[in-house]
Amino acid sequence: RIRLGYSCLITDLIHYQITDKISVVGNYAFTDARITKDFSGLQGNRLNNVPEHSGSLWLKYDVHHYEPLNGLSFGVGVFAAGQRQGDNDNTFALPGYARVDAFTSYAYKIGTSRLITQFNIRNLLDKIxxxxxxxxxxxxxxxxxxxxxxxxxxxxxxxxx
Incomplete structure (x- = not known):
């Protein structure tokens, strides 16, 4: 039997408003996920499919003060994951990757509620x-x-x- 545990997990989130219309949103995670107890010699190995480093960075534009389009937002971002082990024996690793995503959304105010429609594109550059x-x-x-x-x-x- 394998017992899994985290040695360390550090995350950070940034949200910076450049102007009243443009913002940057990002996150980063450092995850040191290892097998902490095992009776078959895997203790100390990195957990499979868990990158040590991962994160994303988005640039977002919000339309304000132009009544027909007020509530429209769109953005583009990069998601990245570092190299990670392919098995618990740590005999091979999957390479890290970066993927470009995009979105557009429109928020309608209905009384005290908001209705938000959103369209997302994942892997915009169609990379393997x-x-x-x-x-x-x-x-x-x-x-x-x-x-x-x-x-x-x-x-x-x-x-x-």
């Missing part, structure tokens, strides 16, 4: 990257490597009250 190995161990990790999704578009509608 490897996201993880099989998390359910249905296949040996070296043959169960999952590529990241290609260019993907999705929409959502959210009501905040």
């Amino acid at each position: 990257y490897y996201e993880s190995t099989d998390p359910f161990q249905n296949a040996p990790p070296r043959v169960g490597i999952y590529p990241g999704a290609p260019l993907t578009a999705m929409g959502s509608i959210r009501l905040e009250f």
